[in-house]
Amino acid sequence: MSTHSEKSAPLLAARGLTKTHGRTPALRGASVELHAGEILAVTGASGSGKSTLLHCLAGIVRPDEGSVVYGGTRLDRLPEKRLSELRRTDFGVVFQFGQLIPELTALDNVALPLLLAGASRGEAHRRAGEWLERFGVLGQKELRPGEMSGGQAQRVSLARALVTGPKVVFADEPTGALDSLSGEQVMSALVHTAREARTAVLLITHDAQVAAYADREVQLRDGAVVPLGVAA
Amino acid sequence: MTFATSDLRTAWLLTRGSDRREWSRVALTAVGAGLATGFGLGATVLASTSGRYRVPLAAGLLDEPGTRSGVMLGLTLLLVPVLGFLSQCARIGAVHRDRRLAGLRLAGATAGQVRRIAALESGLACLVGSAVATVLFVLFLRDLTEDPPGFVWAGIALVAVAVPVLGALVSALALRRVVASPLGWVRRVRPAARRGPGAWFLVAALVLLLAGLLMTRDPFGGYATASVTVFVVVVLTCVGAVWLTGAASRLSARLLTARTGRPDVLIAAERLREDPWAAARTHAAVLLVTVVGTGFMGVRHALLRDLNEREPRMPAADMTYYTTGIDLAGAAVLVALAITLSGLAVGAAESLATRRRGLAAQAAAGVPRTVLSRALLLETALPLAPAVLLAGVGGMTIGVWYGVVVGGADWSVPYEALLVPVAVYVLSMLAAATSLPLLRRTLRPAELRYA
Amino acid sequence: MIGMSTRHILLGLLAGGPSHGYDLKRRHDERFPQARPLAYGQVYTTLQRLVRDGLAEVEGTDSDGGPERTMYRSTDDGARELAGWAAEIAPPAPFVTNEIFAKVVVSILSGGDPAAYLREQRAAHMARMRELTSVKTAPNTDLATVLSADYALNHLDADLRWMNTTAARLTTLTAEVDAS
Numbered sequence: 001m002s003t004h005s006e007k008s009a010p011l012l013a014a015r016g017l018t019k020t021h022g023r024t025p026a027l028r029g030a031s032v033e034l035h036a037g038e039i040l041a042v043t044g045a046s047g048s049g050k051s052t053l054l055h056c057l058a059g060i061v062r063p064d065e066g067s068v069v070y071g072g073t074r075l076d077r078l079p080e081k082r083l084s085e086l087r088r089t090d091f092g093v094v095f096q097f098g099q100l101i102p103e104l105t106a107l108d109n110v111a112l113p114l115l116l117a118g119a120s121r122g123e124a125h126r127r128a129g130e131w132l133e134r135f136g137v138l139g140q141k142e143l144r145p146g147e148m149s150g151g152q153a154q155r156v157s158l159a160r161a162l163v164t165g166p167k168v169v170f171a172d173e174p175t176g177a178l179d180s181l182s183g184e185q186v187m188s189a190l191v192h193t194a195r196e197a198r199t200a201v202l203l204i205t206h207d208a209q210v211a212a213y214a215d216r217e218v219q220l221r222d223g224a225v226v227p228l229g230v231a232a
Numbered sequence: 233m234t235f236a237t238s239d240l241r242t243a244w245l246l247t248r249g250s251d252r253r254e255w256s257r258v259a260l261t262a263v264g265a266g267l268a269t270g271f272g273l274g275a276t277v278l279a280s281t282s283g284r285y286r287v288p289l290a291a292g293l294l295d296e297p298g299t300r301s302g303v304m305l306g307l308t309l310l311l312v313p314v315l316g317f318l319s320q321c322a323r324i325g326a327v328h329r330d331r332r333l334a335g336l337r338l339a340g341a342t343a344g345q346v347r348r349i350a351a352l353e354s355g356l357a358c359l360v361g362s363a364v365a366t367v368l369f370v371l372f373l374r375d376l377t378e379d380p381p382g383f384v385w386a387g388i389a390l391v392a393v394a395v396p397v398l399g400a401l402v403s404a405l406a407l408r409r410v411v412a413s414p415l416g417w418v419r420r421v422r423p424a425a426r427r428g429p430g431a432w433f434l435v436a437a438l439v440l441l442l443a444g445l446l447m448t449r450d451p452f453g454g455y456a457t458a459s460v461t462v463f464v465v466v467v468l469t470c471v472g473a474v475w476l477t478g479a480a481s482r483l484s485a486r487l488l489t490a491r492t493g494r495p496d497v498l499i500a501a502e503r504l505r506e507d508p509w510a511a512a513r514t515h516a517a518v519l520l521v522t523v524v525g526t527g528f529m530g531v532r533h534a535l536l537r538d539l540n541e542r543e544p545r546m547p548a549a550d551m552t553y554y555t556t557g558i559d560l561a562g563a564a565v566l567v568a569l570a571i572t573l574s575g576l577a578v579g580a581a582e583s584l585a586t587r588r589r590g591l592a593a594q595a596a597a598g599v600p601r602t603v604l605s606r607a608l609l610l611e612t613a614l615p616l617a618p619a620v621l622l623a624g625v626g627g628m629t630i631g632v633w634y635g636v637v638v639g640g641a642d643w644s645v646p647y648e649a650l651l652v653p654v655a656v657y658v659l660s661m662l663a664a665a666t667s668l669p670l671l672r673r674t675l676r677p678a679e680l681r682y683a
Numbered sequence: 684m685i686g687m688s689t690r691h692i693l694l695g696l697l698a699g700g701p702s703h704g705y706d707l708k709r710r711h712d713e714r715f716p717q718a719r720p721l722a723y724g725q726v727y728t729t730l731q732r733l734v735r736d737g738l739a740e741v742e743g744t745d746s747d748g749g750p751e752r753t754m755y756r757s758t759d760d761g762a763r764e765l766a767g768w769a770a771e772i773a774p775p776a777p778f779v780t781n782e783i784f785a786k787v788v789v790s791i792l793s794g795g796d797p798a799a800y801l802r803e804q805r806a807a808h809m810a811r812m813r814e815l816t817s818v819k820t821a822p823n824t825d826l827a828t829v830l831s832a833d834y835a836l837n838h839l840d841a842d843l844r845w846m847n848t849t850a851a852r853l854t855t856l857t858a859e860v861d862a863s
Contacts, residue, residue, distance in 0.1 A: 093597045101590065119493075
């Protein structure tokens with residue numbers, strides 16, 4: 001799988017990222033490349049800088065130094081308004097929890113990105129319903145996140161992240177709060193859909209069995225990439 | 233005694249180690265307690281004086297027992313918005329505090345200890361406020377009279393002690409669920425409090441109203457005096473407006489969630505549908521001020537009209553006496569409005585702070601800040617509109633009725649009273665908007681890092 | 684698969700009805716996809732031993748147009764033996780032969796680079812885990828395959844976790860090995 005990384009230009013590339021939270025360094029010169037349609041796992045111990053790396057790549061956080069290039073654009077130089085738009089149109093995010101609005105039903109949560117993009121309520125609901133069905137949670141469409149199981153809520157989150165047809169999905173410990181069986185369902189749903197739609201996935205996890213769903217693995221230690229983490 | 237000292241030490245340790253939000257709760261609680269003490273002391277001192285005095289204040293309004301009663305009632309009624317303000321302050325960092333107390337319980341503290349520690353925490357904050365207010369008040373009083381009699385001092389001491397004691401009692405009472413189920417409260421992230429429309433607040437307001445009426449043994453001087461009817465109208469309108477807030481929240485939420493295609497409206501409406509009474513609870517004091525304010529403007533209109541007619545036949549000193557009375561009442565309404573709006577701003581800020589992680593996640597997912605800001609304002613705007621309208625109508629009724637009583641066939645419509653509900657609505661929106669800078673800070677990705 | 688007996692597995696496969704050696708081998712490999720495939724020779728010797736011990740018997744021969752095959756079936760004794768075996772708990776392994784640990788220690792003793800070895804080993808484990816995961820998640824995979832892939836994945840994951848903690852403690856381990 002590492003073969004195609006040499007052929008084409010990467011979809012998203014970070015070079016020499018450094019980022020310090022207060023006085024704690026989170027990233028010290030991390031470089032990562034993500035290719036179109038590729039599923040990349042970023043692993044490492046707690047505090048190794050995994051989440052900060054994801055935040056920098058997704059344009060949520062601006063790195064102190066280094067560059068993030070997405071499709072030829074320097075994300076680290078874009079104004080916040082453009083970044084927000086990009087996150088809405090080209091990226092999808094799945095966190096461990098918290099990305100669903102607690103007061104909205106599953107259907108409205110998934111429809112939200114479409115409404116933001118200007119779709120009508122009916123059209124947004126129709127497409128949101130299709131995605132819920134795809135992830136096997138259509139039966140829960142009228143429920144609010146607090147009324148669903150963790151696994152169901154995460155599948156709704158996946159639907160919300162994928163409903164706009166993003167180029168990249170950023171998943172930060174998407175199975176972190178789930179038991180292994182629910183985690184497996186969420187991961188295979190994510191991987192299948194991403195492969196079908198040729199969506200690239202940046203997957204943050206500390207769990208090797210979750211990382212094994214990816215095509216490739218990058219290991220972080222103390223805010224930098226461990227050499228030879230890549231499968232030979 | 234060792235019990236008490238160890239609890240005091242724990243309370244102090246917890247207060248010292250708490251974060252900025254807890255400190256702001258302590259500070260705002262102290263301010264609220266200070267205001268309560270100030271108004272309470274004023275009313276008490278007035279109640280303990282009888283007969284005629286010469287008080288070099290407010291154009292001689294405090295000289296006569298009759299008008300003194302009016303001022304006293306006004307001061308007592310000012311406690312209502314103060315209570316509303318304090319109840320908003322108690323919400324600051326409430327989730328965090330409840331978890332911490334439940335943690336104490338898990339660590340082996342008895343239910344009694346937890347209650348005492350919590351009571352001490354808020355009691356201390358109230359004590360600071362009450363002490364400062366008492367000292368200032370006594371200095372002010374010494375300026376006015378050489379030597380107040382002993383029972384005045386007793387009254388002052390009583391109020392100064394009662395405020396912190398009541399604060400401690402109320403917070404101990406509010407914690408009974410935390411004490412009862414420590415595990416449940418550690419795990420639960422959002423307290424699902426869905427009580428009625430601020431029942432406690434209404435009860436407290438009624439009690440204060442009755443107390444005020446009892447304290448004013450002497451009838452009001454001057455014009456047609458305070459009638460029970462007025463109070464009944466005020467109370468009924470308030471209850472109606474609070475109920476309407478809840479009902480309107482529920483109805484507008486249901487209609488909007490079914491139809492709207494705008495994400496900001498959708499988010500605001502769904503939040504209202506989830507807890508329609510939350511808005512009613514928060515806005516109860518706003519509605520009370522609207523009723524009283526609108527009514528006052530009507531009364532003022534009628535009184536001034538009447539005074540202007542009589543002016544040629546009246547000495548100038550008497551004229552000032554009456555206008556000062558009206559201005560003083562107006563000032564009291566404004567003070568009440570200011571306190572209420574502060575409470576609203578505090579409540580809006582707290583509601584944001586509680587949801588900060590989720591909001592940061594929304595921003596990370598690309599939901600524009602403008603959408604989140606508009607949703608935040610709509611949450612206040614949607615339920616408040618019909619309620620303020622009803623409150624305005626109620627106040628207007630009082631005003632017009634008073635105008636008819638005073639002026640007879642010669643009454644006129646107090647158009648300026650119509651400005652009150654509009655102004656209150658606009659000011660409430662501005663108060664809610666004060667939390668927008670906080671929203672900006674909340675949406676920073678650093679909030680994503682910790683739950 | 685220490686302790687796992689081919690004779691019991693064959694008895695288990697025969698419990699469904701008479702079958703011949705080739706068919707048994709095929710069904711075994713299908714049912715236990717992550718296990719080492721059975722050799723024909725092993726199947727036939729095992730079947731003959733089962734007949735000798737009275738646990739199975741010859742049912743007859745069947746040519747079915749091709750070469751002649753001997754059909755076997757389970758006896759009552761065989762069914763009893765199978766039931767006893769299936770109900771018996773597997774003893775938790777008292778000794779685990781840990782090749783990776785041995786290599787780390789040898790590497791320290793001989794002045795090699797145990798950290799580099801662990802990294803390479805980790806990469807190899809991850810590669811195998813990715814393979815197993817893609818087998819598991821391929822469309823229309825039957826549950827037996829998923830479960831046996833899971834079994835392997837969990838064991839590899841255990842190795843991996845051990846390697847991670849060991850890598851983090853290599854300095855202390857080196858000091859200890861060098862001291863003794």
